[in-house]
Amino acid sequence: xxxxxxxxxxxxxxxxxxxxxxxxxxxxxxxxxxxxxxxxxxxxxxxxxxxxxxxxxxxxxxxxxxxxxxxxxxxxxxxxxxxxxxxxxxxxxxxxxxxxxxxxxxxxxxxxxxxxxxxxxxxxxxxxxxxxxxxxxxxxxxxxxxxxxxxxxxxxxxxxxxxxxxxxxx
Numbered sequence: 001x002x003x004x005x006x007x008x009x010x011x012x013x014x015x016x017x018x019x020x021x022x023x024x025x026x027x028x029x030x031x032x033x034x035x036x037x038x039x040x041x042x043x044x045x046x047x048x049x050x051x052x053x054x055x056x057x058x059x060x061x062x063x064x065x066x067x068x069x070x071x072x073x074x075x076x077x078x079x080x081x082x083x084x085x086x087x088x089x090x091x092x093x094x095x096x097x098x099x100x101x102x103x104x105x106x107x108x109x110x111x112x113x114x115x116x117x118x119x120x121x122x123x124x125x126x127x128x129x130x131x132x133x134x135x136x137x138x139x140x141x142x143x144x145x146x147x148x149x150x151x152x153x154x155x156x157x158x159x160x161x162x163x164x165x166x167x168x169x170x
Contacts, residue, residue, distance in 0.1 A: 003107035010133040011095035020155040056091035068114035
């Protein structure tokens with residue numbers, strides 16, 4: 001398996017699934033959007049903010065710039081829901097070009113960074129990159145469960161639907 005192609009696919013999927021989810025979230029009224037529905041980060045808004053912090057402000061910077069910013073995982077970095085959605089989409093679009101810019105050897109190396117608790121650590125690069133995309137899938141799943149519980153329809157977000165869509169496109 002070609003690791004670079006594999007992770008480029010996961011990056012495309014991340015952007016695709018984020019767009020589909022945010023299209024539905026945009027139709028949710030503000031009361032439901034901000035309601036504590038029992039998610040780890042309480043609301044849809046809180047969970048989307050967590051994705052912004054984790055995926056883009058923390059992990060992207062670790063992978064792209066080699067820096068480990070000090071952030072709080074439950075920090076509200078964007079109060080405006082439309083701006084948060086746009087930042088999430090813009091951030092998701094940055095992963096594929098980054099992945100495609102790396103030499104293939106990078107995927108067999110380590111990622112050295114400092115944890116949010118200030119401890120230096122080195123983890124397998126590819127497994128840690130897998131974590132980034134798995135983390136996004138996990139929290140999108142939480143949001144779709146919340147949407148369903150609130151009576152809203154949810155999009156199909158399975159990877160195979162993106163692959164089928166890509167295959168059907170001319």
